[in-house]
Amino acid sequence: MSSLKTLLAAVGVAVGLAVTPVAAQESGGTLVMVVQPEPPNLAPYLSTSGPIGQVASKVYEGLITVGPDFKIMPGLAKSWEVSDDGLTITFHLQEGVKWHDGEPFTSADVQYGIMDVLREIHPRGGSTLKVIESVDTPDDMTAVFHLAEPAPYLMVALNGYESPIVAKHLFEGGNPRENETANKPIGTGPFKFVEWKKGQYVRFDKNEDYWQDGKPYLDRIVVRFIADAATRTAAVESEEVQYGAFGAVPYFDVERLSQLPYIDVTTEGYGYIAPIMQVQFNTEVKPFDDPKVRQAIAYALDRQFVIDNIWFGFGKPATGPISSLFKPTGLYTDEVIDFTVDDRMEKAAALLDEAGYPVGSDGVRFTVTHDITPYGEEWSRLGEYVKQALGQLDIAVDLRYEDVATWLKRVYTDYDYQFSSNFLYGLPDPVLGVHRQFHSNQIRPGTVFVNGMKWSSPRTDELMDAATTETDPEKRAALYKEFQQLVVEASPIVFMHEMEFVTVYNDMVKNLESTGPLGVYTNFADVWMEQ
CATH class of the missing domain: 3.40.190.10 (Periplasmic binding protein-like II)
Structure with missing residues (x-):
């Protein structure tokens, strides 16, 4: 506590x-x-x-809802069956459901919403739902999902927050990114x-x-x-x-x-989301294209200070991309680089020197711009702290605070930033919340809350792909252990704290x-x- x-x-x-x-x-x-x-x-x-x-x-609603203790409960689907091989899920839909404009809800909406909208433009759908190869609609009240491989993580992701079903008759034939329901939503x-x-x-x-x-x-x-x-x-x-x-x-x-x-x-x-507060880098621009510089920043930022003084004690220091909430499943490890050591500032300064950024004649190593997450007062105070902390390493930091839409476009469409604060959800399984931040196929300009660092590696891609389908708990844990170690070493993100x-x-x-x-x-x- x-x-x-x-x-x-x-x-x-x-x-x-x-x-x-x-x-x-x-x-x-x-x-x-x-x-x-x-x-x-x-x-x-x-x-x-x-x-x-x-x-x-x-x-908006989804096919299922998530009840207490993560129990999967009926939503727009009243029942379902999963085939023995795990490759087919048959959903039986609620009868008498209407869209808010009076049109009937049918399996055609499920097929279209999953395949043509969520898989294509939803920030997490491109990862979470890619396993769905097709959706058949044998009748208005039945939707049959055909999967490329077993996906035990899929069912929980079909809730209304994660996978909202949209009306085919309102979206078909147009660009879903420009649909008028974006400002005047019509759901069930x-x-x-x-x-x-x-x-x-x-x-x-x-x-x-x-x-x-x-x-x-x-x-x-x-x-x-x-x-x-x-x-x-x-x-x-x-x-x-x-x-x-x-x-x-x-x-x-x-x-x-x-x-x-x-x-x-x-x-x-908040049990569903497992959020981690972070500082993320654009790894394609100087000086953050150098992992030594990114590690130096990771050493410089005092996680416990931020928890105690900005978030008033709510949270715990994070160690990597997977929350310690996953510890009971075996998927979490703290056997990674420890950036909270007593001599962390000395280590940070040495790394900056090694990276070729000595203190200049003006007393500054380099100047960078930190884009603050525009979510309120805590984030503004975090920006001020980042500026002060890096100032101890002779790094000059300019702060930029913009509205949400401008910030999202800057980070996830234009990549016109150096580093930014943020927080992303780990969700009930790493496939759902973690992979989207680090997989190379999640560098998707114009899609928010995916891989905005433009960092990836063949090995971490391989580990995530293997963990997606691995059903043996010990083998899956080993895959994610190596994944966490490699990501923390590369430090495309400073994992600050698990938010509460x-x-x-x-x-x-x-x-x-x-x-x-x-x-x-x-x-x-x-x-x-x-x-």
Whole structure:
């Protein structure tokens, strides 16, 4: 337990979710939630940007849902069978499902959405779903997936956050990257899009034709965008806002708010994502084309300091590309280069000298630009820390802070950057969340949250490919051990810390435990409010 969590527990704050009896459910009410920053679009089929998923998940759905303890539960598919050889999955779809424009949902939507949209343009779909060779539609209510090889990781990835199904009749014949649903989403979910007032809010109203009888319980969800941190905190305190996840309420305000009798705090609802905060390099531009320079930066940045002073104790130092949450599976190893040694600054300076970057007559080795993740105050403070820390090595750092859309384009389309802060999700299996960052086939200009470092190696590609299909746990662990060691040695990324997010919510919001490990990334069909 982190120092802040210990403090919260000491003052009696809930750090888990209380279970509410099913019989107490009530219908009605408007849930006002805050998301920071405002998403650049509402197209989860196009981007895995955190704010997009928090908002659009109320509209779109997947074939399955992920329940507590990662139990795979029915979604748009009511049941399924997997062949003995693992190469065929037959999904039987829910009947009576309609898109929000009134058109019927059929297996044709599943086939088109998987093969023509998610596999092609979804940031993780190109890796996660590439194993799907084809989808047959023998009738409107049956979709048959044919796989190139067994893929035990696939089922969990077919949830609405990870693999949102889109309407074929709205996408076919056009460029999915330019579809008008990017700003006016049309899905099958429990809430219908009403309007988006840029800079203010998105409004969703109850889908009266939702296929799950009696749901959703809420009449409306309003997602507010409040740029100023103090104003977000004040909105929660005054009960104008009842819910904020992913640190929408600044960490430094959590302790004070948690002492209010009507406010609860939890770190539950993030088990699916296994996020790692990182500093990533463009390995094709100087000086970060040299692994010695990248290692030097890895030594220079103090992970525990960042956790304690910027993220207020929420998190633990990361050692590599795979989270320690995978330790029980055997896929995690800490037998990698340790960048947290006592003489780390001396090692960093020596590496810079070896790389041919001595201190110049002006007292500076070189000047670089750090692009800050535009997700709020913690990230700005991280940028200031990076500047100060590298200054101790006589490296001058300029900071650049842009809006989300501009930053994403700079890093993942134009590659017009030197190094940037970021955080990516490890997800329930490395195939889902880790491979996309490091495989050579994931250098995909215009696709966000993939290999933006433009680093890869034949050996790490080989290891990831082998681990994708390896079913023997010990052999798979050995493959990932070598993979982690090679990636940490090359250091295309400085793995800073395993993030621990906080959700702050009003106690009138009930049944949040129903959201399971996906938390705010679920559709909130089962969430209700005490009237």
